[in-house]
Amino acid sequence: MATINKSATQINATILSNKRVGSYHQILINVGDVVKNCRPGNFVAISVGGDSSKMILRRAFAISRVSENSQYGGSMELIVAPHGSGSKWLCSLPEGSELDIVAPLGTAFGIPTEPINALLIGGGYGSAPLFGLADVLKARNCKVDMLLGASVGAKIYAPLEGKRSVNSLKIYTEDGSMGEKGRVTESLLEIVSNRGIDVIYSCGPMGMLRAITELVAATDVIHQCAVEESMACGIGICMTCVLPVENEDGQVAMLRSCIDGPVMDGSKVKWDLVGQIPEVQQ
Amino acid sequence: MATINKSATQINATILSNKRVGSYHQILINVGDVVKNCRPGNFVAISVGGDSSKMILRRAFAISRVSENSQYGGSMELIVAPHGSGSKWLCSLPEGSELDIVAPLGTAFGIPTEPINALLIGGGYGSAPLFGLADVLKARNCKVDMLLGASVGAKIYAPLEGKRSVNSLKIYTEDGSMGEKGRVTESLLEIVSNRGIDVIYSCGPMGMLRAITELVAATDVIHQCAVEESMACGIGICMTCVLPVENEDGQVAMLRSCIDGPVMDGSKVKWDLVGQIPEVQQ
């Protein structure tokens, strides 16, 4: 019956492990059959703070990767940056804690039916969903290169297993503490043309997504980006998470990044209008 | 400088142990030198729910007993009934958790300078402060008898060590599941006269305190009772916890049960006016 949030369910998940990795926490949760419906790009919305919490809204986190065959049934990995009180609470939870989650939510990265040359670009914890995506792309015989960037080395998330699923991995940090000094956009056009990139998949801060879009605007490269807007509900009912996006008629609509995103076509997002209101067309 | 709340301090205490005992939790906390100022009858006010809690007010608990010589320095025992969300949170805390407490607060039971015959009466968790009191009275060579009552046996709190410090202990339950069937007031006057009781010390539901007061009104027995009113601050600044009490001039004043109590002279409390407002006298 439902057309929106199809296959999303609300379940109690158990934390299987919670490890600090650099500046982040890698949290593995037991979610059972829910994994069957999770695609790279989807996210999960988690209740935070427990029963007597003053935090009434769920927190959104990208699904980093899922495994159907873990010893516990389906499990899902999240990469969480301890930011404010909700994410810090999550990072503080011991193994065995129960979480109230809604998943999977949102759009997924489009997977090509042909083998293509893909470039995956992650900023900070934005790399999280890219490793799961790399696995899927590799399984379709795509060539997968990856660029990761962050302000400092501790904010680069690149697990060993993850590295195995990409053909090349290049790391940039703004302070040069890991990889090259600079940003992922540094030599982007060069990389795109040298490697014959067909599609860029990106996830990270809005500024990075915008910069990538602008750089590749003049090329034929398709840019699928996972956006991050402040979300109250995560399921399309509150209208807080909107972004100005060009629709088929060339008009700008305020689309909900929770159900029409987080994965969007970068070239359609009106980055210069974010935080503003376009004129109404009729 | 301070005359009110003298010797109260706000400290972080660590939970040393947390055991279920019948319907209650016996919680032992490490409070250091604070124990030096704690007297039987005093209470402690505890922050509940953690940093992101929607519960903004402290919860009050009678100090059951203190020990200066525990292996951790001073420690304090609380007997907590899991009632609403705050006390349930407290009961759920594991050993090692930190608590933000303010203690000691409120008035203490008056301790006679002469050896007297004392009758201690506790209702439900109201027995908690009575065992510490019994120790002090025994040290002053008083004869200490005790009556405990509750609706059911699981709500009688009477630890083994505690029993040792009283000369006699009689238990009543309303359903007869432990001790005698009935209430602590059942044969109170008989006990008072048979044993030559000089002072009754009581702690428990307001209905019990009122009933005791009324029973002994015609006798010479002094009745010191620890009242329990809903408290927002516990330190005398909010005026929510008031009770109508007769003062020296025979006039009724609305006294704060947090600083002029919890221990009060039962015969001065205007039990019939609780929840009402006396006429203003000028």
Added chain:
Amino acid sequence: MSLPVDLSTTLGNAWFPSPIFTASGCASSGKELAQFFALKDVGAIVTKSVMSKPRHGRPTPRMAETPSGMLNSIGLQGPGIDSFLANDVPWLLEQKARVVVSIAGETIEEYSTLARKLRSVSGISAVEVNISCPNVENRGLVFACDPDASRRVIDGVRKTIGGELPIIAKLSPDVTNLPEIARGVVDAGADALALINTVLGMVINVDTMKPHLGGKTGGLSGPAIKPIAVRAVYQVHAALPEVPILGMGGVSSGRDAFELILAGASAVSIGTASFGNPTALIRIQNELRDILAAKGFATLQQAVGFAHREETQ
């Protein structure tokens, strides 16, 4: 152990099998929640306030979480009444949901225009008139804050829509004298009242040191405002005991819903709670049924306004 409780309720001449409704603007047009429960299983779907033309709403950020609450400044983004009636209403009716259409306007005329379009639509249960909107003809003063403007909006809608469709006037708590506004809209033809809309609030972003929301001020909702909602429902029920109330504001459990019902609400909308819990309506409905049974009520109706019993006996 307990007898089944008759949860059915009425607002004006509209009948609902349950008093638990969505709140306008907190369920979009229903489709998004259908994955989580069958829309026909709750009392009614109150749709997001619709205006006559499509609207983009306010700039982002549109929300800020606050202690036990949230601020929003959506600004009535929506498709406009024509698209809404063509696409959303038929779909909801197909789901066999009871539909309460919420309308909003910038002029008294716009409300009447909307009412005219609704008049010809069959199958909807009631119209909720959201008058917490700035009146462009009067320095942007919110209709609901002006007794006269409130009355004129409802009067216009009543005259246009005819006598059949129940009108629920939705009021703002941001007024000095709520019973006065309530009395005015009832006199003008409202069959029921919806209480309360969000409370005007603001959050300042400590980093940018500017108002956090794109629209600067926003509406406060969620458990933080529940005591204000209970007071509003109680006050208005005391003043107008015959007028049914659709209560709302911070309800997130069956106990909360029961509190509003005791205060005088005949039905209860669930708004912000659905953001934190997509199945909130179902859980609240079940909990409410259990509480009513435990308290010995055979019907919801017996509990409506029960907290007033001292005054009326």
Added chain:
Amino acid sequence: MSLPVDLSTTLGNAWFPSPIFTASGCASSGKELAQFFALKDVGAIVTKSVMSKPRHGRPTPRMAETPSGMLNSIGLQGPGIDSFLANDVPWLLEQKARVVVSIAGETIEEYSTLARKLRSVSGISAVEVNISCPNVENRGLVFACDPDASRRVIDGVRKTIGGELPIIAKLSPDVTNLPEIARGVVDAGADALALINTVLGMVINVDTMKPHLGGKTGGLSGPAIKPIAVRAVYQVHAALPEVPILGMGGVSSGRDAFELILAGASAVSIGTASFGNPTALIRIQNELRDILAAKGFATLQQAVGFAHREETQ
């Protein structure tokens, strides 16, 4: 790393070394908090509203905890002005605390009487006039909800008290048009405004199925109302940028205080937060100092109303 910040502030001609004050009714007359910090170390002690005669206040229960807030209905229990001036004020002055005396009345005359008694007391810094009280001469309508009555109270106090002692008029947020009330009391002679008093609310006890508080309705305070306080201060500062504001409502951290200051408050009262944390004022004062330093403010004054900078440039 950061320079010392000048925290001093003024309300009318009264100077305070720090902008962090207690809130009336949330510190009794000061003695109770003296165990937890030296009263002279904070900006000022605002005493519990005192009336001309001793009062018992409202029946218990007088409080209910609500999500991130609480309701109270104390009903201005107190010793009356004579006892207060004889016992409490001298003690506070001995502690070298700055004292702001809050007064409350049931008639316009009572406020003037109170002002007359205060006039002769030396050492107090300001008088806060709590006009959120029922006016017995006008069907119990709260003074602060009636622009005319508000003005007359302040006018009476101003005329009685003379020109020296600053008058801080304390307003209720439960009004349709707060800037209008604010303008009225300023015209009548208020030197500063205190915003906000509690928000009218109610809790129904689900067990007894009756209003929980002895006084039925109560005042909502605490973090739940902070967004309402920020909005009120911002709105009134925008309308009357020259009038100093003593902001309050749900402040429980230095960030919260900073938010109110950015919105336009020259000083901030801490009420309910002291119930949860007896040393709240000191912690908040320290946190505020650190935030101001981190943001590069050399003086508190520079931050007052800073969130309005776009509009005024």
